[in-house]
Amino acid sequence: DTEVTQTPKHLVMGMTNKKSLKCEQHMGHRAMYWYKQKAKKPPELMFVYSYEKLSINESVPSRFSPECPNSSLLNLHLHALQPEDSALYLCASSQKENREAFFGQGTRLTVV
């Protein structure tokens, strides 16, 4: 099973809302990632968790807050987003940080 599951698939939220994106994998991977992808651009790294600890934060604004409750789950809490934050948010996992990653299908987020 090489599946990374993300929910929800689509999300529309207002600038004052609080919402969360969820990601789950059961491959025993110890590295999990959040990426942001705009149209016709490659994925842009946001956060990396390694062994359930935050190892990389790519200077992401505090309105994005990651959480790793256990080795299979990864959340991204959203608060007071801006319209320019509208994008495809991708979760990925890998055995280790420098190894090939498996991506979920993403959450398409629209901020209105």
Add this chain to the structure above:
Amino acid sequence: QKEVEQDPGPLSVPEGAIVSLNCTYSNSAFQYFMWYRQYSRKGPELLMYTYSSGNKEDGRFTAQVDKSSKYISLFIRDSQPSDSATYLCAMSASGGSYIPTFGRGTSLIVHP
């Protein structure tokens, strides 16, 4: 100079053609090489990965790595309209928290 260079295309070919997709890189520490396929509005799908120079074949796909030239290729034989997608290369170094670096992706169109 970016660490990973990839021509964005689009590359348009007739059905049945052999497709060659390429990336060049500047970091000689890169040892792990990956190719992803991404359909519109979906997450990237890991197609192939290799940890060494030379060729790796999987069905209609062949990945080739030339470390001396810092050049990697993905060949698609007997291309199909269903191969129409964006192809992203990614690569990383061994050891430490070396997260894979992505190319910008090449848009491939296979027309019937």
